[in-house]
Amino acid sequence: MQQMLYVGAGGFLGANARYFMSMWINNTFQDGGVLPLGTMFVNVGGSFLLAVFGVLASDFVNLSSELRLLVATGFFGAFTTFSTYANESVALIRMGEWQAGLISIVGTNVLCLLGVVLGFLLMEQIA
Numbered sequence: 001m002q003q004m005l006y007v008g009a010g011g012f013l014g015a016n017a018r019y020f021m022s023m024w025i026n027n028t029f030q031d032g033g034v035l036p037l038g039t040m041f042v043n044v045g046g047s048f049l050l051a052v053f054g055v056l057a058s059d060f061v062n063l064s065s066e067l068r069l070l071v072a073t074g075f076f077g078a079f080t081t082f083s084t085y086a087n088e089s090v091a092l093i094r095m096g097e098w099q100a101g102l103i104s105i106v107g108t109n110v111l112c113l114l115g116v117v118l119g120f121l122l123m124e125q126i127a
Contacts, residue, residue, distance in 0.1 A: 047113070047116050055120060
């Protein structure tokens with residue numbers, strides 16, 4: 001039961017961080033376009049930061065399992081949002097915005113994977 005509280009607390013923080021970050025990105029950089037830039041940004045950034053945290057937590061710092069649950073599962077699980085990405089991408093295609101939908105699908109997948117790779121490479125350079 002205590003583990004659920006850690007995941008839930010992290011999830012509360014991550015979901016709110018995603019909401020505010022996504023809104024800020026969309027309001028700042030969305031100049032009339034239809035691409036879901038906020039969702040793409042949090043997914044790519046979250047993928048990168050989760051990789052960095054994973055390396056830090058396993059190779060550099062002896063973190064408790066509770067803190068790992070709070071940050072990795074709770075915060076980053078709620079901060080990154082695959083379901084929103086999928087729904088926004090399909091909605092674009094259904095609206096006839098094929099190019100934006102495909103850019104969202106391919107771009108998010110490629111950039112998230114690249115974010116993880118860059119996170120690992122960064123941490124290898126620090127080690």
